[in-house]
Amino acid sequence: MSTHFQEDEILGKAYDARLMRRLLRYVRPYRAVVLVSVLLLLLAAAADLVGPYFVKVAIDRYIRTGDLGGVARISVFYLLTLLAGVTVRYGQNYITQSVGQRVMYDLRMELFTHLQRLAVAFYTRNPVGRLMTRITNDIDALYEMVTSGVVTVFGDFFMLAGIIVAMLLLNWRLALVAFVVVPALVGMTVWFSVRSRESYRAIRIRIARINTYLNENIMGMPIAQLFNRERRNFARFDELNRDHLGSHLQAIRSFALFFPSVGFISAVATALLIWYGGGQVVQNAVTLGVLVAFIQYTERFFRPVQDLAEKYNILQSAMASSERIFRILDEPLSVADSVDPVPLARVRGEVEFSDVWFAYPAAEHAGGDGATPRPRTGEPPLPDGTDEWVLKGVSFHIRAGESVAFVGHTGAGKTSIINLITRFYDPQRGQVQVDGVDVRRYPQRDLRRHVGLVLQDVFLFSGTIASNIRLGNTEISDEEVARAAEFVNAHRFIERLPNGYATEVTERGSTLSAGQRQLIAFARAISHNPEILLVLDEATSSVDTETEILIQDALTKVLRGRTSSIIAHRLSTIQNVDRIIVIHKGRIVEAGTHRELLARGGIYTKLYQLQYRDQELRIPKPVAGAE
Amino acid sequence: MSPRLLSYILRHRRSYLIGFLLGVLSSVLLMLDPVVLRLAVDSIGGRIGPRVLLGYAGLLVAIHLAVWGLRYYWRLIILGASRRIEYEIRNDYFAHLQRMHLAYFQHTRTGDLMTRAVSDLNTVQRSAGPGIMHFFGTIVSSIIAIGFMLSIDxxxxxxxxxxxxxxxxxxxxxxxxxxxxxxxxxxxxxxxxxxxxxxxxxxxxxxxxxxxxxxxxxxxxxxxxxxxxxxxxxxxxxxxxxxxxxxxxxxxxxxxxxxxxxxxxxxITLGQFVQFNGYLALLAWPMIALGWVVNLMQRGLASMKRLDEVFAQKPKIVDAPDARPLAMATGEIEFRGVSVAYNGARVLQDIHLRIPAGATVAIVGPTGAGKSTLVGLIPRLFDVTQGEVRIDGVDVRRWRLADLRRHIGFVPQDTFLFSDTLRENIAYGMETTDGHRVEEAAEISRLAADVADFPHRYDTVLGERGVTLSGGQRQRAAIARAVARDPRILILDDALSSVDTSTEEQILTRLRTVLATRTAIVISHRISTVRYADQIVVLDDGRIVERGTHDELLARRGLYADLYDKQLLEEELEEADVDS
Structure with missing residues (x-):
């Protein structure tokens, strides 16, 4: 939240040709419609301009000659132009804004699609909040630019040019007299737009400070209260608040000056017209109707000038937003499909790691605890931007249909093995092969369609239970969903829910217990019928005994006859798999069955005592601190 | 109309009154403009000399000069008043939040409180400023214009x-x-x-x-x-x-x-026709504004209602009417039959615990056992449901909150630091920023060595604008913050969890000298942290299940001993080096 407020403070320049060209590319598909919109804008401006002209004609031609019918006729014409004007302007508004909407749609979809292709590493680097701002607020800023920026700028120019031309055509001498005030008007407007831009910026910075401070103090209120900071924090808040008030009062001064000044300048123009124009009328050089029309035209001169001055702010924030959006669109795909991918239609389910070295991209922080880790002797140099090898030359082979459990202490590298098989990450050295082919050569989608994943943190999407099992895969029928649920012992509890499979899952599944969510995750994986199953089953919060039995049974069933690698939390699991591989500090240290490993009395034995023995002794609840 | 908003407006009634008068005056003058136009046009028809025309032109300029001045102050005064009202409401809002209790913040989303302070307050300001200004402006202008128009036709x-x-x-x-x-x-x-x-x-x-x-x-x-x-x-x-x-x-x-x-x-004359046109032009904008203002007022009132909802919340933990100003003498803490229920669920059940002044007590137990709630009762982050917590023999609820908390150094489980300099963060609870004490506190919490590497040392700004500290550094900064205020009672709620074991050992060694004269409560999952405490309390499911010294508890072979065995194994695993 605070990020959100602070990013707004940073504003760049208002116009950047490179960004503008790139932005205009999104408008290009709609250029015909934009053209129509500009034409309508011309018409609307014209309809606006004829009003004073009608008054002139009415006065000179009909009122002064006493032609009642003439007045009625010209009034009808006037009404018709008004009706035409309202129609054209409405049409123009609608067209312009719908183009803006489409452009926004295209850009948002492009951004989202690109984000879907970016690797998991990108998401660990970028907080969700930041991505959200890109896809919502930044895109809206561009929308404003397209609708009220690009198109209406034309409109204002037409209007100004139209008024100038109309006045010159009616009477160029009188026009020049009226234009005497133009330098004052432009000067005033420029002064005001500069001032208001400065005040606007000053206000934004101050309101951002207030918001950041308020946000932080709401979140840290217990600390403030514990440390008796109320009075001092209030004084600080008051200071920020007062500063904000000051900048507003400053801004009000220029606002309060501008609007009356515009009125005054326009009155001066009118006075000039009365003085000079009146004399001309007396001398019969100008008709009275022209004079009245001129007075009306000068009144209309001011709005487009003001409008143009305001466009600057819109452009500025749009440029900043587009820069941020393009930065994501330019983000390269770190895990990309190979140029000549090998299609993966049928999978036997053989998995092989050969001398795999892997390190995660480093998190960004100032200084870690203690010294920066360096590779030890005998280890390859660390790739740029990484902290530490997580896997150090890991090699193993899982036969088709074999179930293997990975066991190790926290941080040993178990999860990384799963991350590499699914290609969430690519290893820096060595190879991961499925059915004898490097996973990097398969299209990611093909690979993942055959590899099922059950994650420790069961992520439920908003939707129904059924939609959470089949996800977007409409090929999975309701019967298959139910069969999968039945297979993993989830069917019974789902049926007892108020709407069965159609029950809505709320707020990340808070209506379901942790155990039930796990069962749904199994059903999800099984319904997609993967040849290779990866299970991350680390310690979760307490599961009641009944559900625990169901989960153990489900686990046993899903592992049977399927290539599976599992990070095991449950004793029953490690007792049932074909083979256990023990990872310690990034290396494979032991392998074998549960009995064999226990007999060896090595690291596995200690791990067993630490992580699994409780379950054998039936101590109800693991004491915190063991995780 | 919300009585609260009305009272803010009434506080500025002078501004509104003066502003209103200026607005009326300027409107009257402005409505004279078309009159001059009529006179001019009619006289042009009557073939009158240039000097009269110049007179009319001059009159027009004079009228607008006066309007210019009046309207400038009209806007300045009313808009200024509305900004002052915004300022006052915002301050009051903050002061109100400062008095609210912890549970309120646990149940209210920060985003929601922010929205009210930002966009709702903004809407309220707009209805109290431009809203009121244009509403009355339009009505006054219309009445005057109608008067003039009626006098013609x-x-x-x-x-x-x-x-x-x-x-x-x-x-x-x-x-x-x-x-x-x-x-x-x-x-x-x-x-x-x-x-x-x-x-x-x-x-x-x-x-x-x-x-x-x-x-x-x-x-x-x-x-x-x-x-x-x-x-x-x-x-x-x-x-x-x-x-x-x-x-x-x-x-x-x-x-x-x-x-x-x-x-x-x-x-009518041609001049009067032009005069009518003049009123039309002058009324066009107020007519647009009126529609806008009516909507604005409706939304402003709805927003004020949302602000009122926050103001209506009463703080639950406040000074008792007979609260006593006290200086803490010894720092002896006693829990007497304390039970806490939260939304009907029992969190703590009949806790009896006496911590003599100067003693160190450690609390261990599984997640959700009620450890944080127990220590939160001391500085009154929560209040008991039953029983009482006494300090120096006096129920904490009879202390003045400020006095009570002044003597407590608290290091919470979730480290929260402010985006300010490191110095300000450590000195957060000190009456004055004493540089020497800040550095001493950083020394005790083993943060000083890290600070030496920071770009601006103690003046380094933390958070998004400055350096991001690692979890361990954050915890050590929070410990320094608590130690720096030189408290009688020090509470560490799982405050060393992100610190590695050797640093932890160093911190504890330094802390023990500090703690010798103070009462301390330490919550931890690590045996290494708690083993030297005078008394160790094992909490499970809201009850004290074991208590005693490290050796006594080991001998009992209960929950504590089990925890101990596991941590020994962990250490062995840490040390097992596969390379050798």
């Missing part, structure tokens, strides 16, 4: 009274329609945001099940709906301005038609 005035208000009516009718449709756009916007957030948070599942195409389709569907709703806003919103322009145009057309005829039939 009642029939024409009647026509104007029919057509001109249509401008305001347009806004009053379409405004709420636009607002409603816009709210449905906002709903969809939230749906899109929620979808994007869900997708980004669950990206691993999305990728693992190759759901990208489906997710993109789904997003496209929501996005299409978003556009559809936006277009439905545009359908109405796009008509607003053209329609208002149309009605203004219609008024001038009717004036041209009826007024032209009136001039021809000699009911």
């Amino acid at each position: 009642a029939r024409l005035t009647l026509f104007m009274l029919i057509t001109l208000p249509l401008v305001s009516v347009t806004f009053i009718v379409l405004g709420p329609m636009i607002h409603r449709r816009y709210e449905s756009v906002q709903d969809q916007f939230s749906t899109i945001s929620a979808k994007a957030q869900e997708n980004f948070s669950g990206i691993r599942v999305v990728k693992a099940f190759a759901q990208e195409p489906y997710e993109i389709d789904e997003f496209a569907r929501l996005n299409t709906e978003y556009i559809r709703r936006n277009l439905s806003v545009i359908k109405v919103d796009g008509a607003l301005w053209p329609l208002m322009m149309f009605f203004i145009g219609l008024s001038s057309m009717v004036l041209l038609w009826q007024g032209g005829q009136a001039v021809i039939t000699g009911r």
